[in-house]
Amino acid sequence: xxxxxxxPAREAELRQLLDSMNAAPGRVNANNTLIPFAQFDTLxxxxxxxxxDKTLEDARVYGGGPAPSYPLYLAFVGDxxxxxxxxxxxxxxxxxxxxxxxxxxxxxxxxxxxxxxxMEKHSAPTIAAYVNCRGRTVRQVREEAALKEAIExxxxxxxxxxxxxxxxxxxxxxxxxxAEKSSGRLVLSHEDRASVIWRIKNLLHxxxxxxxxxxxxxxxxxxxxxxxxxxxxxxxxxxxLCWRCDQAHSDKLSRSxxxxxxxxFTAMGSVKPGLVRRWTLSGILTTVDYAARHFVRRGRxxxxxxIHFARWVFLDRKKRMVFFSNYDGTVESYMDDFINKTGxxxxxxxxxxxxxxxxxxxxxxxxxxxxxxxxxxxRHTLPTQVWYKAYxxxxxxxxxxxxxxxxGLESSSMSEEEIREWAALL
Amino acid sequence: xxxxxxxxxxxxYGDVQGLVRFGYxxxxxxxxxxxxxxxxxxxxxWLRSAAITSAVAIKPPPTTATQVAFTAAGFKALGVSASVLxxxxxxxxxxxxEESRARRLGDVGSNxxxxxxxxYATRMPHVLVMFFAEPGQxxxxxxxxxxxxxxxxxxEMQWLETADLDGVEPFGFADGISQPQIDxxxxxxxxxxxxxxxxxxxxxxxxxxxxxxxxxxxxxPLIDADxxxxxxxxxxxxxxxxxxxxxxxxxxxxxxxxxxRSFWQFxxxxxxxxxxxxxxxxxAFVGRTRxxxxxxxxxNQTIPGIGPDPEQVRQNQxxxxxxxxxxxxxxxxxxxxxxxxxxxxxxxPTGLAKLVTMLGFGPKGFRDDLMSSVRFHRILRRGREFxxxxxxxxxxxxxxxNESKRGLHFICLNANIARQFEFLQNAWMMNTKFSxxxxxxxxxxxxxxxxxxxxxxxxxxxxxxxxxxxxxxxLPQFVTVRGGAYFFLPxxxxxxxxxxxxxx
Numbered sequence: 001x002x003x004x005x006x007x008p009a010r011e012a013e014l015r016q017l018l019d020s021m022n023a024a025p026g027r028v029n030a031n032n033t034l035i036p037f038a039q040f041d042t043l044x045x046x047x048x049x050x051x052x053d054k055t056l057e058d059a060r061v062y063g064g065g066p067a068p069s070y071p072l073y074l075a076f077v078g079d080x081x082x083x084x085x086x087x088x089x090x091x092x093x094x095x096x097x098x099x100x101x102x103x104x105x106x107x108x109x110x111x112x113x114x115x116x117x118x119m120e121k122h123s124a125p126t127i128a129a130y131v132n133c134r135g136r137t138v139r140q141v142r143e144e145a146a147l148k149e150a151i152e153x154x155x156x157x158x159x160x161x162x163x164x165x166x167x168x169x170x171x172x173x174x175x176x177x178x179a180e181k182s183s184g185r186l187v188l189s190h191e192d193r194a195s196v197i198w199r200i201k202n203l204l205h206x207x208x209x210x211x212x213x214x215x216x217x218x219x220x221x222x223x224x225x226x227x228x229x230x231x232x233x234x235x236x237x238x239x240x241l242c243w244r245c246d247q248a249h250s251d252k253l254s255r256s257x258x259x260x261x262x263x264x265f266t267a268m269g270s271v272k273p274g275l276v277r278r279w280t281l282s283g284i285l286t287t288v289d290y291a292a293r294h295f296v297r298r299g300r301x302x303x304x305x306x307i308h309f310a311r312w313v314f315l316d317r318k319k320r321m322v323f324f325s326n327y328d329g330t331v332e333s334y335m336d337d338f339i340n341k342t343g344x345x346x347x348x349x350x351x352x353x354x355x356x357x358x359x360x361x362x363x364x365x366x367x368x369x370x371x372x373x374x375x376x377x378x379r380h381t382l383p384t385q386v387w388y389k390a391y392x393x394x395x396x397x398x399x400x401x402x403x404x405x406x407x408g409l410e411s412s413s414m415s416e417e418e419i420r421e422w423a424a425l426l
Numbered sequence: 427x428x429x430x431x432x433x434x435x436x437x438x439y440g441d442v443q444g445l446v447r448f449g450y451x452x453x454x455x456x457x458x459x460x461x462x463x464x465x466x467x468x469x470x471x472w473l474r475s476a477a478i479t480s481a482v483a484i485k486p487p488p489t490t491a492t493q494v495a496f497t498a499a500g501f502k503a504l505g506v507s508a509s510v511l512x513x514x515x516x517x518x519x520x521x522x523x524e525e526s527r528a529r530r531l532g533d534v535g536s537n538x539x540x541x542x543x544x545x546y547a548t549r550m551p552h553v554l555v556m557f558f559a560e561p562g563q564x565x566x567x568x569x570x571x572x573x574x575x576x577x578x579x580x581x582e583m584q585w586l587e588t589a590d591l592d593g594v595e596p597f598g599f600a601d602g603i604s605q606p607q608i609d610x611x612x613x614x615x616x617x618x619x620x621x622x623x624x625x626x627x628x629x630x631x632x633x634x635x636x637x638x639x640x641x642x643x644x645x646x647p648l649i650d651a652d653x654x655x656x657x658x659x660x661x662x663x664x665x666x667x668x669x670x671x672x673x674x675x676x677x678x679x680x681x682x683x684x685x686x687r688s689f690w691q692f693x694x695x696x697x698x699x700x701x702x703x704x705x706x707x708x709x710a711f712v713g714r715t716r717x718x719x720x721x722x723x724x725x726n727q728t729i730p731g732i733g734p735d736p737e738q739v740r741q742n743q744x745x746x747x748x749x750x751x752x753x754x755x756x757x758x759x760x761x762x763x764x765x766x767x768x769x770x771x772x773x774x775p776t777g778l779a780k781l782v783t784m785l786g787f788g789p790k791g792f793r794d795d796l797m798s799s800v801r802f803h804r805i806l807r808r809g810r811e812f813x814x815x816x817x818x819x820x821x822x823x824x825x826x827x828n829e830s831k832r833g834l835h836f837i838c839l840n841a842n843i844a845r846q847f848e849f850l851q852n853a854w855m856m857n858t859k860f861s862x863x864x865x866x867x868x869x870x871x872x873x874x875x876x877x878x879x880x881x882x883x884x885x886x887x888x889x890x891x892x893x894x895x896x897x898x899x900x901l902p903q904f905v906t907v908r909g910g911a912y913f914f915l916p917x918x919x920x921x922x923x924x925x926x927x928x929x930x
Contacts, residue, residue: 027878155894163893244645247516254526260878261859300786303795330530332844333853336798340770344784370640370845393879395859397796404792424751425792426894 001078001313001324003124004106005071006050014074014105018048018385026256028388034098037388040090042081044138045264045309045326048102048386051075053268053320054249055380058354061239062273070316074106075124077324079309081137084123088116127282128289130310132396133298135191136403141391143188144402147177150186151405155426166416166423170408177409188406206294209286230276231362238272241355242372245379252383253331261328261395262308264387267380268322269353278318280362281352285312288349299400303341306334308396312349321353328395331381335374339367353380401425435612437629437636439481441659441673441917445493445556445808446632446839447481447610449602453491454590455564456810458679458835460544460551461580463503468579469553470504473925476555476571478918490567491558494921495677495913497521500552504924510670513647517843518676518912521550531848532856532867535875537907544584544681544909551583554679554913561590586681586835588810595811596684596832597708597870597904598818600718603741604765606804607731608632616641619770619780620801623745625731627804634841635662635672635917639801644841646671654926657919673917675839678805678847680910682871683833689870689904690821696898701819707898708818710888711869713759720744721755750793752889757793757861760870763854766861770799793862803849805838833905843912858883866901874903 006014021032030038037046051073060067080087091099092115099119103109109118154176155162162169180186194202213220257263271281292301301307310325327334338346347366351359357373359366367373391399408414408422439447450456463469479491496504498519501511511519520527523539523546533539539546559567595601606627614628616639630638634646648667649655661669690704693711697703709715724743733739745767749755755762772795775783782788789795813832840846854860855868858880866885867873874884882899889895916924 152897156897156899159896166893169894244516247520250516251520251524251526254524257526258530261880297786297790302784302786303788304786305796328859329857330849330852332849333798336802336845336849340799340802341784368640368642370638370642371645391879393877397859397862398864401792401862401864420751421791423894424889 001124001126001311002074002076002119002122003051003313003315004074004103004109004122006074007105007107008072010105011050011072014102015050015385017102017105018050021048021386026259026387028386030388032098034101035091035095037390039094040080040087041138042087042090043388044079044081044141044390046076046078046386046388047264047266047324047384048074048076049266049382049384051268051315051322052382053270053380055241055269055355058241059270059273061241061354068270068319070320071107073315074102075322076102077311079131079326081139088119091119092116124313124315126289126311126313128285128292128312130288130292130296130301130307132301132308133399133403134293135194136399137191138390139189140191141394141399141402143186144399144406145391145394147186147188147406147409148402150180151177151426166419169423170414170419174409188410202293205290209290227276227280231280234272234274234276235351235359235362238358239355240357240372242357242369242376243379244375250378253378253381256384256387258330260389260392262326262389263329263331263334264384265325265327265331265334266322266382266384267377268320268382269355269380270320271318272352272354277352281321281349282318284348284352288312288345299396301342302345304337305397305400306337306395323350326389328397331378335377339370339373343367437610437612437633438659438673439483441919442481442633443493443915443918444479444481444491445677445915446675446806447483447608449808450491450558452487453489453558453560455561456556456558456588457564457568458557458586458588459553459555459580459582460584460586461553461555462583463500463552463579464581465578466503466505468575470925470927472573472575472579473921474927475573475575478921480918489560490563490571491556492567492571493556493558493915495554495556495915496924497551497554497911497913499550501914501924503552506924510647510649513645514671514914515645515676515843517848518914522678522680522910522912523547527848530852532851532871532873532875533907533910535873536903537873539910542681542907542909545911549583549909551911553580554677554911586679587812588835589812589814591811591815594716594815595834596686596813596816597689597712598686598816598821599708599712599714599716601811602807602809603714603718604761606631606806608806612636616801620799621769621771621774621776623729623767623769624801625729625742627731627801631804631841631846632806632839633673633675635659635669635674638841644671646674655923658923659919670920670923671917672920674920675841675915676843676847677913677915678836678838678840678843678910679913680836681833681908682836683831683906683908685902685904685906686816686832687821687823687825688902690818692902692904694822701822704818704822707888710756710759711886713755713761714741720761721759722746722749723754750791751891752887752895753891756886756888758863758866758869758887760868763860763868764850765804766797766800766854768797768800770801796861798849798853803846803854805840805846805850808837808839809834810837811835833908839915863887869901871905872901872903874901 021034023029057067299305306328308326313322344363347359347363350356351362351366357366357369405425478494528539557568593600607625609626609629612629614626616628628639630636634644638644643663647670648661648664649670651668655668658668659672661667693704693707697707714720718741722744729743732742746762771783773789811834813830838847855871858867865882867883869886884901886898886901887895
């Protein structure tokens with residue numbers, strides 16, 4: 001994610017540039033001249049937006065003078081396969097001129113600026129990230145979607161002959177797919193295994209975190225009760241700011257939603273004041289990141305199966321936070337999912353944001369105040385100027401199904417039960 | 427003391443419009459007037475004097491009934507102040523035809539509001555007056571209910587006529603079989619997760635002013651106490667305010683034209699001209715036989731809110747829990763989409779197992795836990811058919827010239843349009859990805875319009891016990907939306923407030 005302060009004098013121009021990348025509101029032109037997203041075969045999702053938080057005034061409920069003022073940022077967020085360096089290089093090669101045009105609206109960017117170095121310098125660290133299925137590349141998604149389509153057509157055209165035992169059908173489909181592969185009509189690449197360096201890093205992360213916690217345990221044990229008591233007091237007294245957002249704002253968001261089966265979501269707000277809240281939020285997000293990296297089951301974030309990618313980013317010395325996600329379905333069903341399936345996690349994280357509905361012991365209540373929570377979230381949602389998805393029409397569950405179909409096809413040792421489950425996917 | 431508390435909590439049926447409690451099944455004649463207000467004073471005067479039927483059960487039951495509801499435009503025309511209006515729900519205020527909403531509801535292509543006969547732009551009604559009567563009494567009922575002021579007050583934009591098809595909707599299936607049971611007694615406890623499917627739903631899901639399935643009060647207009655609002659109940663959750671929403675609810679109306687011939691001709695052709703096979707395929711689309719029996723077996727264990735009436739048990743004492751392969755009832759069948767009959771957690775985990783499920787390590791089957799808990803998405807249906815009956819064996823023949831239209835005036839009641847009607851329509855009915863499927867929407871209601879990245883949405887998957895699923899392609903659009911709007915059906919005290927003499 002690239003984050004850069006916008007030159008106030010150029011904001012209008014930047015907005016125009018971003019709009020020019022769309023075919024219609026909410027519908028990107030994947031071959032637009034500025035950043036032709038379609039040419040990047042390692043890019044899952046991308047978005048460009050102006051982080052224009054209209055809720056800064058909320059901080060005034062904690063007293064003090066005028067609302068804090070922050071620079072207006074441009075964010076360029078991408079979910080990619082492989083490493084960032086390679087992606088930046090390709091970005092500069094393919095879209096150098098377009099990027100220059102866009103970034104020239106940001107402070108400190110001149111015609112002489114080295115693009116790659118500038119992007120590196122403006123990369124904002126992600127405090128927590130979630131990936132639906134680590135290691136599944138754009139190439140794999142597309143190959144498996146083509147596989148699914150080929151099988152579906154084959155079944156439609158040969159329905160009468162595919163009535164035998166399931167194992168026979170499995171073999172016939174294997175033969176069909178192998179023939180398609182040899183003729184070059186289907187490609188099913190095997191992903192390179194992650195590099196040794198990546199695996200060592202991952203292992204160090206896996207072991208390192210608990211070690212660090214173990215080391216800090218004596219200190220933690222001393223301060224944890226103090227923090228908890230303080231948090232308990234805070235959550236009982238923190239003001240709730242959950243009124244319904246202005247209809248025009250909501251309508252604007254709606255216009256760019258539901259053009260695809262997947263939607264983008266960006267929410268932004270200020271973190272509650274004080275070190276206790278900041279530490280709590282950092283601690284919880286670090287835990288989320290750790291769990292998402294090492295423990296969560298593929299395709300699931302808790303019980304939620306509709307999120308492709310999500311990330312949390314701190315801004316302005318942890319005074320503010322932005323949350324980005326790509327999810328399937330409408331925002332209404334997304335919010336219901338969160339409330340009913342992962343309410344505890346939602347409360348633990350967003351309960352540290354100014355105005356969040358009142359929590360109880362940090363994880364209870366909160367979003368269970370359904371309408372307050374939905375109002376809160378809608379009010380904090382930002383319009384996204386440009387949003388790209390590499391595989392329109394496919395949900396996270398579609399991707400999971402297609403992968404399962406492929407795995408079943410490539411397996412030669414399925415039990416009767418497994419083969420039945422596999423056949424039910426077709 | 428317990429008694430006093432009970433009384434305070436009890437619902438005053440005299441303040442609730444009857445349609446919330448009764449379907450008026452015996453009143454087989456019904457006609458709905460879509461009105462525009464010509465003269466505010468006259469309109470208020472008619473509304474004050476109209477005998478609007480309440481939900482009080484009387485013996486013998488009335489033989490006629492009248493109900494009244496308003497659109498947001500209607501409230502404006504009636505002079506309801508902007509500050510009061512602003513506290514109705516955003517869906518009600520912006521309306522069914524707002525462009526982004528129409529996209530979510532599947533009202534695109536031939537369903538697009540621009541082509542509707544009512545409900546769009548200048549064809550937006552202000553008031554809906556619903557007349558019901560036992561056979562032979564409708565005309566006189568309407569005439570006497572209109573009285574003298576009606577013609578000064580309203581311009582009759584359109585009448586929605588209905589027909590009695592004897593409990594069968596135009597495609598030929600028994601209709602209105604599954605309805606939630608409202609918890610009128612306010613006994614339902616929703617403070618902890620619900621591990622079993624229940625048909626009993628919190629009162630607040632269907633009437634404003636009471637706790638809903640989240641145990642919270644849905645947003646609604648609460649106003650200051652003054653002489654005009656003296657007659658209104660105090661809000662249960664904000665005692666210093668008067669509750670203008672109490673005992674009211676939102677009423678959704680959609681005129682759905684059904685192409686009965688296209689429906690039966692399609693399934694007939696798919697069944698190679700075998701009528702009984704066609705019947706089976708049609709039943710697979712619906713998820714019930716034409717008589718109304720579910721395709722999955724009923725269970726022994728009772729379901730709260732279903733029974734003891736044997737017919738209700740036979741038709742509704744089931745869930746889809748054992749329908750794992752979908753071979754009995756296809757995943758995409760209409761009744762599965764409309765009510766997946768699930769609970770808050772798949773597989774009823776308790777204790778540690780619940781925690782494990784919550785953290786995402788529960789069942790890992792492909793179709794596990796894909797759907798939202800249904801108790802937050804129930805609606806109360808009150809629709810009525812229009813047009814004449816057409817039996818399947820006649821429907822397979824081509825239509826005579828100038829055949830009249832048939833279909834359903836779909837009507838439903840809910841306290842939160844976004845979470846109930848709209849969610850159901852969008853996430854379950856129109857969704858081409860429902861329950862792990864792809865390339866198909868509701869076999870009856872689907873608009874078959876391509877969506878981004880999915881050129882085909884006109885399939886239907888019928889899983890088989892053995893072998894791979896049968897995939898049927900090229901379903902025509904059987905149902906076309908011809909009109910619709912969101913209305914508010916006020917409580918009777920609130921109605922008197924809206925209709926009071928002094929102008930707002």
